[in-house]
Amino acid sequence: MSLEFHQFPCLSDNYGVLVHDAASNTTISVDAPDAGAVRDALAEKGWTLTHILVTHHHADHTQGIDELKTVTGCTVIGPDNSEIVGVDRKVADGDVLQLAGDTVSVIATPGHTLDMLNFHFVNAGVLFAADTLFALGCGRVFEGTPEMMWQSLSKLAKLPGETVVYCGHEYTQANAKFSLTIDGGNKALQDRAAQIDEMRARGEPTVPTTIALELETNPFLRASDPQIRKNLGMEAASDSEVFAEIRERKNNA
């Protein structure tokens, strides 16, 4: 069993990803940010779409569903949210799907939205974190609370370090600049920020990332770090309070 992952930029800063399993002739689009871009990617690879996995209701993740479903007859799997039109199979936290020759576990990560689902391809060791966890960042807390978002990120942080993480957006360079204002003495973060500048200058994606790299450098996962707490003057606060402060600072950055 070997899955192929094809990531492509679309809209202004979104990523689309196709997951392909030749053995079962399965091709999954994770979200449907832009039907045209997904169709172009399918044509380029010579793959036929069989499924869409939907993470959350925001338009930049769902607006292509209708056209893709009409054109391909694919099966749409996603959250139980009537705002998302066209979902054939509703899934929730803890559900396990057998898909593309892999075991896909559904992880609810509410915070950015209340319906947010992430998909973990267990055997491949790949996580689709959508707008919950970004490279050096996390999603804005639109519908949940900071405490809820912290609990959601904490679930993802417990996945194996080598887990490859695909994110919904290319926000990494701005995130790096902000991260240095919170954790500027972190050598691993300094090195990564420099690398990111080089990658972006060459026009390369900085996604996917890994859980291990994020644990080492992403301040939104590092609320328990003594140096970050010291930097913020929050030595006695809870982890979720430290997280909330970092999130608030990023909102105002």
Ligand code: ZN
């Ligand atoms: Zn979103």
Ligand code: FE
């Ligand atoms: Fe988004």
